[in-house]
Amino acid sequence: MIGFWIAAAGLSAAVAALVLRGAARGLTPAGDDPALAVHRRQLSEIDDLAERGLLAEGELKAARAEAGRRLLAAADQSAAWPREGLGPRRVTVIAAAAAPLLALGLYVVVGAPGAPDQPFARRVAEWKAGDASLLDPPRIVAILEQAARTETDNPELYRNLAIARMAGGDAIGAAEALRKAVRLAPQRAELWTALGEAFVTSEEGQVGADARTAFTEALKRDPENLSARYHLAKGEIADGRLEAGLAGWRAVLADLPADDPRRPVLAAEIDRTAQAGRLVDAVPQQAAAGEVTPDMIQGMVEGLAQRLAAAPDDPEGWVRLVRAYAVLGDAARRDAALKAASERFADQPRVLAALRQAADTPPAQTLNVPKSNAR
Missing domain, CATH: 1.25.40.10 (Tetratricopeptide repeat domain)
Incomplete structure (x- = not known):
């Protein structure tokens, strides 16, 4: 494998040298060379002498042939590489050719070319x-x-x-x-x-x-x-069958244990839906734009609890819910959510540690949110 990379680096250096050498030649116009300008001026002067009748036909041909030969020789000399010192073109090409070789040498010294690949498996x-x-x-x-x-x-x-x-x-x-x-x-x-x-x-x-x-x-x-039962009743309400859906939700609420953290969430959802006559967002829509009120915070927490009741296999969501109840100072709901999440993720120590840490979050004294025992 290392032999392949050496060959590839050498080939890259050679190709870079050839390409840049050709590019360097083509970048400079021929007229920029003063020697070529002198010979072109001599040709022009010969033509001028001929037009004024100062050169015979034989002399004109010989003079133009000699001037043309000198012009071609000068053009060949200007296209050749300069022999004295390293010009900017030559430095550029040498650097481009040496870069792959230097990179390969650095990899051999610093890297680990003999190390095997580490497959995903x-x-x-x-x-x-x-x-x-x-x-x-x-x-x-x-x-x-x-x-x-x-x-x-x-x-x-x-x-x-x-x-x-x-x-x-x-x-x-x-x-x-x-x-x-x-x-x-x-x-x-x-x-x-x-x-x-x-x-x-x-x-x-x-x-x-x-x-x-x-x-x-x-x-x-x-x-x-x-x-x-909960989700099928929600589908009934979404389809416009409000009473049938609410009856289904109330039956679910009646079957939930008294200490189930989903009880207050579902009760609040039933109240909102009955008042609005349709499914509504848990966050109050009447809150002023940009204003975060206690009711709005409570609504967002209830929305999170509602989502977890629908899709409980979300450890990060349970951690956020436990922390939210802790910040709100709602110890009853915090403990109920902590218990439910701990039972669900009993085989995941990392989640259990995050839940315990979230439960220890101190309450925010500035929030005045009704607790679960106010119902």
Whole structure:
């Protein structure tokens, strides 16, 4: 391999020298050389003498032939390389030719030309052998994708791959992995639910046709599935069937445990939707432009909690939610969100550490936001 690079560097240097030498010759016009100007002037003077009748025909031919010969000789001499010193053209060409050779020599001295390539598969193996809690989502995805090439019949593997892709912000990739999971284990309601949630996330909260199909399949296998019921009711409201959708949401709210952090979020969403008669954003639209009010902050936090209720496999989102409740001084919701997230990510020490750190964030004394016990 090193021999190939030496040959390539030499060839590059030779080609650069030839190209730049030709370019250097062509850059300077012929008339710039004073010697050529002298011989051209002599030819002009001979023609002038002939026109005035001062040269016979034979003398004119001989004089013009001699002047032309001298002009050609001078032109050849000016095109040749200067023999005295290194002119700017020669320096340029030498530098261009020497650059590849110098670069190669520096690489041989400083670099490691004999080191073998590090294939991607080897890097994935190193990540897999290390501490999984220190890996970011893209590396976890790479490990799981490599495993999926051999374990093509493992639905749990595809579920974990979907979680990792979702954590990395790739909702479409998560849905693709979950499609494979439900094909392998169509009887598992939680896989259909996760597939529907991935579709909702990829469609920015909209419950589209694919999501509704997935949630319907989940309900066939688990009629009490809260996420599927919530999203199908949301689809009813989006289609204009307000009362039917609100009835579905109220039934979900009644089935949620008393300490479930999703209860206040869903209750607030039901109130907003009933008042507006349609689906509305969690952030109050009447807030003054550029003004951040306590109600606006509360609305943004509720919006984040609502999104996590729809797509809970988002560790960074849970960390932000726990921190937000801590900043707001809402200890009850903070602890409930911390508990729910810790149970979901119990096998990810890095996420658990981030959650604990977020829960320890001191509250902001300037915010006057109603707490969960005010309801």
